[in-house]
Amino acid sequence: MHTEHTIETSAERQNRHKAMEAISVINALREDFKSPIHSMGYFYDLFEKVYCHHQPLHEGKAKIGTMCIQIPSEIIYALDGVPIRLCNGFYTDDEIGGDLLPQKSCPLVKATVGWFASDNFSDKPDITFSPTTCDQKTKAGAIIESFGHTVIDVGFPRTKESEESRHYWRESVKSFAVKLSKFQGKKLTRSNLESAIKKVGYAQSLYHKLTEFRKNKAVPILGVDMFLVTNAFFFDKIDEWISAVEKLVVELEQRASEGVNVAGKASPRIVYTGSPPIFPNYKIPLIIEQSDAIIVADETCSSNRMFNDMVAVDEWNLYDMIDSVSDKYLKACTCPIFTQNDDRIRRIIQLVRSYNGDGVIYQAFAGCQVYEMEQRSVLAAMEKEGIPILYIESDYSPSQHGQLTTRVEAFIESLKNRKRMKK
Amino acid sequence: MRYFVGIDIGSTAIKISVADENKNLVGHKISASGSMFYKYAQEALAELLKELGIDESEVVYTVATGYGRKLFKEADENISEITANAIGAQQAAKSYGNIKTIINIGGQDSKAISLDAEGNVVNFAMNDRCAAGTGKFLDVVAMNLEIGVDELSDYHFKSKGTPLSISSTCAVFAESEIIGLLGNNHSVEDIVSGVHYSIAKRIVKLVKRVGVKENVYFDGGPALNDGLVSAIENELGHKIFVPEYPQITTSYGAAVLACDAFLSESAS
Ligand code: SF4
Numbered sequence: 001m002h003t004e005h006t007i008e009t010s011a012e013r014q015n016r017h018k019a020m021e022a023i024s025v026i027n028a029l030r031e032d033f034k035s036p037i038h039s040m041g042y043f044y045d046l047f048e049k050v051y052c053h054h055q056p057l058h059e060g061k062a063k064i065g066t067m068c069i070q071i072p073s074e075i076i077y078a079l080d081g082v083p084i085r086l087c088n089g090f091y092t093d094d095e096i097g098g099d100l101l102p103q104k105s106c107p108l109v110k111a112t113v114g115w116f117a118s119d120n121f122s123d124k125p126d127i128t129f130s131p132t133t134c135d136q137k138t139k140a141g142a143i144i145e146s147f148g149h150t151v152i153d154v155g156f157p158r159t160k161e162s163e164e165s166r167h168y169w170r171e172s173v174k175s176f177a178v179k180l181s182k183f184q185g186k187k188l189t190r191s192n193l194e195s196a197i198k199k200v201g202y203a204q205s206l207y208h209k210l211t212e213f214r215k216n217k218a219v220p221i222l223g224v225d226m227f228l229v230t231n232a233f234f235f236d237k238i239d240e241w242i243s244a245v246e247k248l249v250v251e252l253e254q255r256a257s258e259g260v261n262v263a264g265k266a267s268p269r270i271v272y273t274g275s276p277p278i279f280p281n282y283k284i285p286l287i288i289e290q291s292d293a294i295i296v297a298d299e300t301c302s303s304n305r306m307f308n309d310m311v312a313v314d315e316w317n318l319y320d321m322i323d324s325v326s327d328k329y330l331k332a333c334t335c336p337i338f339t340q341n342d343d344r345i346r347r348i349i350q351l352v353r354s355y356n357g358d359g360v361i362y363q364a365f366a367g368c369q370v371y372e373m374e375q376r377s378v379l380a381a382m383e384k385e386g387i388p389i390l391y392i393e394s395d396y397s398p399s400q401h402g403q404l405t406t407r408v409e410a411f412i413e414s415l416k417n418r419k420r421m422k423k
Numbered sequence: 424m425r426y427f428v429g430i431d432i433g434s435t436a437i438k439i440s441v442a443d444e445n446k447n448l449v450g451h452k453i454s455a456s457g458s459m460f461y462k463y464a465q466e467a468l469a470e471l472l473k474e475l476g477i478d479e480s481e482v483v484y485t486v487a488t489g490y491g492r493k494l495f496k497e498a499d500e501n502i503s504e505i506t507a508n509a510i511g512a513q514q515a516a517k518s519y520g521n522i523k524t525i526i527n528i529g530g531q532d533s534k535a536i537s538l539d540a541e542g543n544v545v546n547f548a549m550n551d552r553c554a555a556g557t558g559k560f561l562d563v564v565a566m567n568l569e570i571g572v573d574e575l576s577d578y579h580f581k582s583k584g585t586p587l588s589i590s591s592t593c594a595v596f597a598e599s600e601i602i603g604l605l606g607n608n609h610s611v612e613d614i615v616s617g618v619h620y621s622i623a624k625r626i627v628k629l630v631k632r633v634g635v636k637e638n639v640y641f642d643g644g645p646a647l648n649d650g651l652v653s654a655i656e657n658e659l660g661h662k663i664f665v666p667e668y669p670q671i672t673t674s675y676g677a678a679v680l681a682c683d684a685f686l687s688e689s690a691s
């Protein structure tokens with residue numbers, strides 16, 4: 001017999017939708033692959049805690065929202081804040097944002113706006129800093145501001161070669177530091193910045209250790225697991241992240257010495273690039289690794305690009321450190337928003353070489369102009385180098401799964417054939 | 424007494440309703456369509472009338488509906504199931520209020536119907552491409568989980584974890600997804616609630632195509648599943664009305680129409 005039910009509020013419904021999205025990816029990682037890694041359990045649990053059970057991690061701390069990777073987390077940590085990167089991968093939020101932005105916008109941006117529109121954070125940022133990178137991100141900042149949230153633009157140049165842009169960016173970072181320091185009521189000092197640079201640098205060095213194992217013939221860790229680890233850095237407590245990754249390094253050392261391979265003997269080695277895989281939108285990476293290939297490296301702002309280059313300080317004085325930090329976020333960045341971007345092509349080729357890649361898969365989010373546009377030059381460059389590449393356009397919706405799988409599988413099979421022919 | 428019969432010949436079941444002159448439901452019967460549904464329909468009707476103690480001569484008007492309606496030659500008239508569904512729903516929900524939106528999940532398809540203030544059908548949307556999200560789909564799920572269809576609701580409300588969504592839109596693939604989840608030791612409860620929410624999400628998308636207006640009425644056999652009802656309510660964000668016998672709305676609508684047709688004919 002039909003009984004009275006209490007009906008979820010729309011916030012509860014959104015959270016359930018997000019939990020359902022999250023758990024299906026977490027379950028796939030936990031269950032669908034051979035030789036699971038014990039110390040990945042920390043990360044699976046972390047994502048489940050935050051996205052299925054809505055547990056806050058940073059109560060009592062100032063949460064500093066960042067859009068993109070260019071806002072220096074070193075300065076945020078130095079000023080006793082927690083950086084929360086707002087790049088969002090939920091289809092639920094993408095759909096909400098879709099009502100507020102043009103339908104053809106980038107899903108990442110829609111999802112970030114949708115997140116604020118629905119206000120369903122487990123750790124809501126207290127203030128957000130938005131670098132003026134791609135147009136959509138920049139405009140999104142203004143929309144989020146209209147919801148009553150404080151968003152501060154941080155001027156970011158679109159060229160990185162010139163001295164002028166370097167100067168401009170260094171000034172931007174200084175003014176960001178001043179604003180944040182006011183907000184926090186705390187001074188940026190030589191000692192707090194130095195220890196923050198060292199801590200973030202140590203975290204990066206751990207990431208580099210992880211990537212080294214992926215150069216091995218037998219790859220001990222999945223690419224999707226790596227994305228999860230790097231995505232956790234968006235919001236996790238840095239000390240806990242560090243100790244979890246330390247354990248992971250130890251386990252991978254062990255696995256590497258035993259020759260554990262998470263892939264098959266013939267699995268093609270893929271270098272992944274393009275619009276960033278952000279939890280739980282692991283659609284393409286999951287398809288790749290479920291189709292008997294292995295992602296050995298990536299060039300994306302949610303992983304390798306975020307961790308690749310470290311802050312290089314020569315003088316440990318406050319202003320020297322700020323300049324060094326600034327340079328790292330500008331000069332080393334290979335984001336396609338830059339007018340000239342040969343760096344990115346060079347980086348991809350270098351990754352293919354050093355990780356012994358068999359091919360490149362390039363995903364662009366439908367609606368992301370810069371990745372869509374840069375696809376041509378990257379494709380041409382790969383062709384010149386004789387590196388097979390597959391270009392895919394996709395969004396966050398679960399609907400094209402079948403078609404995408406067919407395309408990816410065909411590409412992977414062609415790579416396998418090439419490998420066999422070579423022998 | 425004069426009686427009116429509505430007979431709905433669907434793909435999986437034959438539903439018959441008998442109404443009196445005040446359009447009240449006096450009895451109904453559901454039986455499997457099987458392979459010879461014309462014969463089965465006749466037999467079922469005869470049995471029902473016998474059970475109700477109604478003589479065949481007292482049946483003055485018969486309306487057939489459903490996908491096999493044209494094969495039932497004794498009918499005085501036949502109408503589409505959309506219209507019959509709309510009429511039946513409004514009659515069945517009379518005490519509840521004005522129905523504006525109907526959700527119907529059948530054995531092999533699902534539909535959403537939108538009505539205007541006068542109760543006319545203004546729009547409808549149908550998902551008949553595959554069995555995903557239909558009664559058949561729930562049968563398959565229950566079979567894979569080795570539980571009865573009527574137990575699904577209990578399992579739904581016992582779920583404590585996150586509902587495990589089924590992403591395949593195809594019943595065949597969904598089956599292997601469910602088997603995979605079971606193989607990985609996920610609880611039947613979380614799978615069941617995930618299935619319900621997956622169906623609910625899909626049906627709510629369909630409803631949004633025709634526009635959601637209150638009150639919302641839900642019928643078809645799967646409406647007996649209270650877990651599914653609750654999932655649809657949560658997805659819609661408001662309450663829905665489920666009639667006492669959700670499987671027979673369409674045949675009841677046909678019987679109501681039979682009554683109207685007869686009375687207007689004899690009046691003229
Ligand atoms: S691609 Fe560049 S602009 Fe876009 S989110 Fe990543 S870092 Fe930001």
Ligand code: SF4
Pocket residue numbers: 106107108109134135136137275276337365367368369370371
């Ligand atoms: S994917 Fe493209 S459009 Fe989207 S945020 Fe990144 S650079 Fe901007």
